[in-house]
Amino acid sequence: MSNKNNPTIAIPIGDPAGIGPEIVIKSLAQKEIYDVCNPLVIGDKDVLETIMEAIDTHLNIHIIKKTNEANYEPGTIDLIDLNNVEIDSYEMGVVSGMCGQASYEYIKKAHDLIENEEADAICTPPINKESLQASDVPYIDHTAMLSAFTDSHDPMTMFEVNDLRIFFLTRHVSLKDSIPMMTKERVEDYLIRCKEALELLGIDEPKLALAGLNPHSGEGGLFGREEIDELTPGLEAARQRGVEVNGPVPADSVFHQAAHGKYDAVLSLYHDQGHIAAKMYDFERTVSVTNGLPYLRTSVDHGTAFDIAGKGIASSVSMVEAIKAAAKYTPFFRKQIK
Structure with a gap:
């Protein structure tokens, strides 16, 4: 019954x-x-x-x-x-x-x-x-x-697979079109919303990571300036508003770190960056949560x-x-x- x-x-x-x-x-x-x-x-x-x-x-x-x-x-x-x-x-x-x-x-x-x-x-x-x-x-x-x-x-999607949680800054747009959307204002807004979403799910004082866009997160501008011009300023603005967040963390390591408990969630920058990480980790057990x-x-x-x-x-x-x-x-x- x-x-x-x-x-x-x-x-x-x-x-x-x-x-x-x-x-x-x-x-x-x-x-x-x-x-x-x-x-x-x-x-x-x-x-x-x-x-x-x-x-x-x-x-x-x-x-x-x-x-x-x-x-x-x-x-x-x-x-x-x-x-x-x-x-x-x-x-x-x-x-x-x-x-x-x-x-x-x-x-x-x-x-x-x-x-x-x-x-x-x-x-x-x-x-x-x-x-x-x-x-x-x-x-x-x-x-x-x-x-x-x-x-x-603008509801946000969160993937959860085992202990790995992934949010998405951009989703159903081309990779070319997603990069201009990675503004400091959008990064700040989404990091705040990620924190609020995790709190709604019962995670107190969540620790977040922001994924990098370029190889090695741009290597100080050698491989692109998006981290310097947009991502880091957005991250710093979110920190000033009470978000505990690290980054931009190179995307080749940040999902592994989150899966092993270093972060409660990662803010991925574009569709496949986060999808590949989740589905390679465990394709069948990946679940989507709409926030x-x-x-x-x-x-x-x-x-x-x-x-x-x-x-x-x-x-x-x-x-x-x-x-x-x-x-x-x-x-x-x-x-x-x-």
Whole structure:
């Protein structure tokens, strides 16, 4: 039976044509999930039944209208069934406007549950950008949706893998375009926000590191001046505002140092700088945490993998870790927000 002290985690099933439904099913087949949280799934009953048949994993489905009807028992999926997929035209592994629209509706419902205080956090499997574009959804990803739903400005992504945490100064822009964005003002702002985000997650007086951009962090200007002209002034300004931070630390060593406890988190400067570090450390256990929303959202850090959808071979490790991270951080986040 449910543990009333466990946080309720809203879990939309992602793009129905991808591996999202499969990894949700596989995750909820594990008792350890129910030991730490009350998982509440938002999706389509026909899709889940189709996937369970395809992957030969069978759980009971308990359809509910209100969250107080959920039992949260291992072996059973408590489902809010939006019934928004035409199962006769449903096809796994292909881009579909119908599935893009469905994935959006699952996320919106998860948000509404938080707003109505029926859930404590959201944990998301992957959605597909092309499927979203093929529908009438005006957002490109989860973060854009949740930002709009909550009127939040510029949420920050944090990766967590084992004891390594990584924030990103820039993300979905080209490397060429990211460098002009590495201004002292942006560095100062992001370091302050990193500190605040870690405190919301229960980490008191966090120690941060700022990654360098150039080889050897520029070697005093020999290999570039970004560290001298922008990164260090931004770091010093953040220090004056109470942030404990070192750097710029050469990127070839800073992530190793953080993984071994020298820092609580690293502010990476661009997408691949931090992604490569996290995924080389442990690809499957890398979890994404969205900061800057009025509630906690965690996510897997992989795509919809259309090429293997419905084949029963998708790994649920990242989904399990993402759900567990939501359960771990929710009590700290909820306490700080209140």
